Amino acid sequence: MFKINFKNEVQLFKRNRILHILSIIMFIMVFFSMSTGKEKIQSRNTDIQNEMEELKSYDASLIKKFKQKESGEKLEKPWELGASYISSYRGAVSYMPSKELSFIAIGQSDIYTHQKKVSSYGTDVILDLTELSNPTQLYFGSFDLSFTLIYLLPLLIIAFSYNIVSESRENGTLSLVLSQPLNITTWLSHRVCIRLFIICTIVFTSIFINLIVFNEFQFSLSLFCFLLITFVYILFWFSLSFFINLKRYNSVMNAFILFTIWIVTVFIIPNLINNYINNFHPLPSHAKMLNEIRLTQAKLDKVKDATLQNFLENHPELIDETNTDFGFFQKYVASKKQLKKELTQIVHSYELLIEKRDKMAQMLSLLSPTALLQEAYEEIAGTSLAHYKNYKKQHQEFSEAWLNFFIPYIFKQTTFTKETLTHLPTFTYQTFSRWSVIYRFLTVVLLYIGVIVFYEVKREKKRNIEELLFI
Amino acid sequence: MLKFIIYKELKEYYLEGKIRWAAIITTLLLFTSILISYQSHKSQLLAHTEASEIERRLWGDQGEKNPHSAAHYGTYVFKLNTPLSIIDPGLNKYVGVSIFLEAHNRNTAEHVSAADQSGLSRFGELTPDFILLYIIPLLIILLGYNSVSREYEHGTLKLIKTQGVSMVKVMFGKWICVFSFSIALLVFTIVSILLLFSFSNHYTAVEIESYIAFFVLYPIYYAILVNIVLLISGLSKHSSRSLVASLLFWIVFCFGAPKAASSLANSYYPYPSKHQFHESVLTDKKQGLDGHNPWNTEAKKLEEETLAKYGVDSLHKLPFNYAGYRMQKGEEHEAKIYSKHYSELKSIAKKQEYIYQMASIFSPFIPTRFSSMGIARTDYSHHWHFSDKAEKYRIEMVKALNMDLAENSSFNEWTYKAGNTLWESIPKFRYNYQDLNEILEHQQTNILILGLWFFLTTCTLFIACRKV
Amino acid sequence: MIKAVNLQKDYGTKRALKGLNLTINAGEIFCLLGANGAGKTTTINLFLGFIKASSGDAFINNISVIENPLETKKHLAYIPENLTLYPNLTAIENMEYFSGLAGKTYDRKALELFLTQSTLEKEAFTKQVKHYSKGMRQKVGIGIALAKKARALFLDEPTSGLDPKSSNEFSTILKNLSNDGTAILMASHDIFRVKEVGTHVGIMRDGNLVEHLSTEEINHSDLESIYLNHMTFENSAARTLV
Secondary structure (H helix, E strand, C coil), rough: CHHHHHHHHHHHHHHHHHHHHHHHHHHHHHHHHHHHHHHHHHHHHHHHHHHHHHHHHHHHHHHHHHHHHCCCCCCHHHHHHHHHHHHHHHHHHCCCCCCHHHHHHCCCCCEECCCCEEECCCCCCCCCCCCCCCHHHHCCCCCCHHHHHHHHHHHHHHHHHHHHHHHHHHHHHHHHHHHCCHHHHHHHHHHHHHHHHHHHHHHHHHHHHHHHCCCCCCCCHHHHHHHHHHHHHHHHHHHHHHHHHHCCCCHHHHHHHHHHHHHHHHHHHHHHHHHHHHCCCCCHHHHHHHHHHHHHHHHHHHHHHHHHHHHHHHHHHEECCCCCCCCCHHHHHHHHHHHHHHHHHHHHHHHHHHHHHHHHHHHHHHHHHHHHHHHHHHHCCCHHHHHHHHHHHHHHHHHHHHHHHHHHHHHHCCCCCCCHHCCCCCCCCCCCCHHHHHHHHHHHHHHHHHHHHHHHHHHHCCCCCHHCCCC | CCHHHHCCCCHHHHHHHHHHHHHHHHHHHHHHHHHHHHHHHHHHHHHHHHHHHHHHHHCCCCCCHHHHHHHCEEEEECCCCCCCHCCCCHHHHHCEEEEEECCCCCCCCEEEEHHCCCCHCCCCCCCCCHHHHHHHHHHHHHHHCCCCCCHHHHHHHHHHCCCCCCHHHHHHHHHHHHHHHHHHHHHHHHHHHHHHHHHHHCHHHHHHHHHHHHHHHHHHHHHHHHHHHHHHHHCCCCCCHHHHHHHHHHHHHHHHHHHHHHHHHHHHHCCHHHHHHHHHHHHHHHHHHHHHHHHHHHHHHHHHHHHHHHHHCCCHHCCCCCCHEEEEEEEHHHHHHHHHHHHHHHHHHHHHHHHHHHHHCCCHHHHHHHHHHHHHHHHHHHHHHHHHHHHHHHHHHHHHHHHHHHCCCCCCCCCCCCCHHHHHHCCCCCCEEEEECHHHCCCCHHHHHHHHHHHHHHHHHHHHHHHC | EEEEEEEEEECCCCEEEEEEEEEEECCCCCEEEEEECCCCCHHHHHHHHCCCCCCEEEHHHHHCCCHHHHHHHCEEEEEECCCCCCCCHHHHHHHHHHHHHCCCCCCCHHHHHHHHHCCCCCCHHHCCCCCCHHHHHHHHHHHHHHEEEHCEEEEEEECCCCCCCHHHHHHHHHHHHHHHCCEEEECCHHHHHHHHCCCEEEEECEEEEEEEEHHHCCCCHHHHHHHHHHHHHHHHHHHHHH
């Protein structure tokens, strides 16, 4: 029976112009969304590259100045070769490079920056990693591949599968089918599987062709994961279609119900989850945190000398008996250390509340396959909030290491040479992955699919053919 | 005649279970969203008001310090949302809520709340504008998709025509029925909010005009959608095709066109990165505005001019602290640089807005969205307005501090300290929202596009009626 | 062979079919006559297993429909009243599909032969069914039934909406099938066609088989009188109720 159903479905598909048009539209949308993603990634990588190039060219100018100094020439701005100036003005750059499939989901990458200057000047405890962007764009979001697959693909699936049984009933073929020695659930499942195969062929072919066109095709675990979760999502929507097709409704009602399920799954549930989180687990008040930080800054501002004294008592290795003339920058560094210590606690408690909120959001996301899929796509693309938080953490750790490198030079007035320049700490991004996000999506959505299919298979014996035929 | 048509249509709606349920559920969702939005607005208002007061207290309690230190200590100003943001929170989640005002730097707004939220938050929230802009159109589709097509399918169209009634009248009756549901929900929204305000003393005369503006904007949007849905129903003759086509339009209007416009706007007119922006500002600070007159050159010129003006040969002999005066002039120079760069950003934003207006050809949702945010004072232009006012205040604040240093100390007297009297003499930052007339002027193009949509769809429907 | 033993169907308190006892042997064409709602389609649906009997049983080739629904479907063929088929497929493709579902695979030549036997014009074989008239679609339905080589055939109002020529052709095909040993149960309003093609006639009223006649023993006008008599009695009863 499968073979004959397959042949029949392919024949029907070949002659359905509307589905051809929808397939072409899907291809175009995949192309457009991929090109949007690619553009964003290119711009991101260009920004990182430009900053690294700037740093390189600045270093080249510094080396030139060091050589001039060594040859006895008088420099216009000799302080530019000092440790304080290099640590603050030259600084370093931390960056988060794109992953191979970053273009599939823009995620939070339109809010955040991917490279940030590291400097011994300024505090990074309340680090702001947001990028300059038009909030209107953030509001509407981007037409990326995740949007096409999460929002629009289910509509194609619905258009393709909402009326398998009802159309058969309406064109009189259902009674002919049911007069054959077959099981309606088996017949429908064959047809659903075949349509699933056709849709997967259309979608994956569009993706593969576009990957080749954009020169991004390479076999990798990420690509495999991406295709797998997309397949499971397609399977989810087909299982819903399977469920609705076996109910006693006409084509219009089927379309209406499936579309309502789409609205509820894609909008209402995530919206309600967001409302719940925002009302019962609201973001801790930024304003309040800001006030606490300002109070602490004001307090430390008044006791800079004492702070420096305290700092040196804790770091006796930095005391140089021959030079006790500490100026602004030494006081600044000592204050910065103390400020960081005090602010870290405030910021940490704020971040703990956000983490708790995130955990609640993650738990509630289990109710929404679309939210889970968005999370999974962002994980593969490396554009989730967790990635940026991790990047922030890596930046702060590197920032600490950067300052610590310079402290002996700042306090003990150790000479900063051309050779020291070649030993400056450099940032290396540590890849951050959470396979648990992918497993979560697969487990939960496969469970939903299993429940739906199991329910219908179990109901087969009690199935009322009368209702299906509208008798 | 018309009343029979309307009565029959309304009766059919009442008898159809899914319409009853859809109307009830939409009303419940709308009511829930209004309550949630109101609560959220209230708590944010409280938090920001409190923060502003604490910040003002911190500013006033700085104790004795050099005015320039105070200028570096700076102050934060917080954005307070209008009550109208209850209906349409617009871009509030995506713009910073506080700006740090300090000497030498014009900072961008900080603490974008979306930055602390996961990808789930990008799905949106159940707010009144979500129901008004996305869900009510679906209700219109539900009510109208088979309004004409079912007459074809049941064979009643021929009967109607043989009764001697004009199709225009029949269509008008159907139009009124579909349209009335959307208006009823809009009235419900505005009345609920006004009632909530009246219980909590938020009612202000200024905002009444804005509510009236909402009451003009949304009906036009709904009228356009009713025209389109009835047109599709008439042309497709099959209810299932009509439903699918109407839903397709909804998806293109509400999602496809805006997202595509966003992607194109970013592609053709991208914003510079924060780093590029700061580097450009830094370059101008070092090399002077547009590469001319670097500050160190200007400073030298200023010194010579000032000495000449007061007829003295040394800065110590000036009747004021030249350091303070020079800092103020430097500050003004920097403010000009920032003004130039922020204006460039604004012009990129304007060009991006142009792309959205072009996309309005494909979607009446886009001009409605922008106009609604404009009226609620939650759009980007309002954020710029706030930012510009904050900058103006910053310039005045720093000027007051610099001039105090100049007038009350002598050159190189870095031990000079001012006290709380000076800090408190600087007035508190007060922000007034943009006037509705200003907003409507800014939204002219969007309103015009909506008007055009309404005119064209109404004419098309009228012509189609006569040909049925 | 088609057989009903005390076959009954209730919908709540309404008895749609009341204790039907009926046997149709191989080669017989049994026609059910009756007004709308008399129970003709209910009878056919019970044999097809589309609805579950409240009591009694139906048999196809001595296999119980209630106990072995899938097995009975191997031995029967069905042509519904409104047969639209898959509009974008050709007659051959429709036939291939339904035969395939029945577990029978044929090559193109064999399928064309079945269509020829159903008197469909050769030019129409490769046209999409959406361009067919009702008569042509009915012929494809016959072709599908022929391809199944079923021993029992069920038809629901097969000549409704057909022109006289097509009805005539249809009658000829049915007679040929019956001569081949197929037992046929046909529900119809068409008294003339019933007399023309049927071997037995059953008149149904309110779920009851009120008359069972052999068409050889009766002529057209007698049949009409008996039928109308039953219908008129029904009408007077209805008038009395009003």
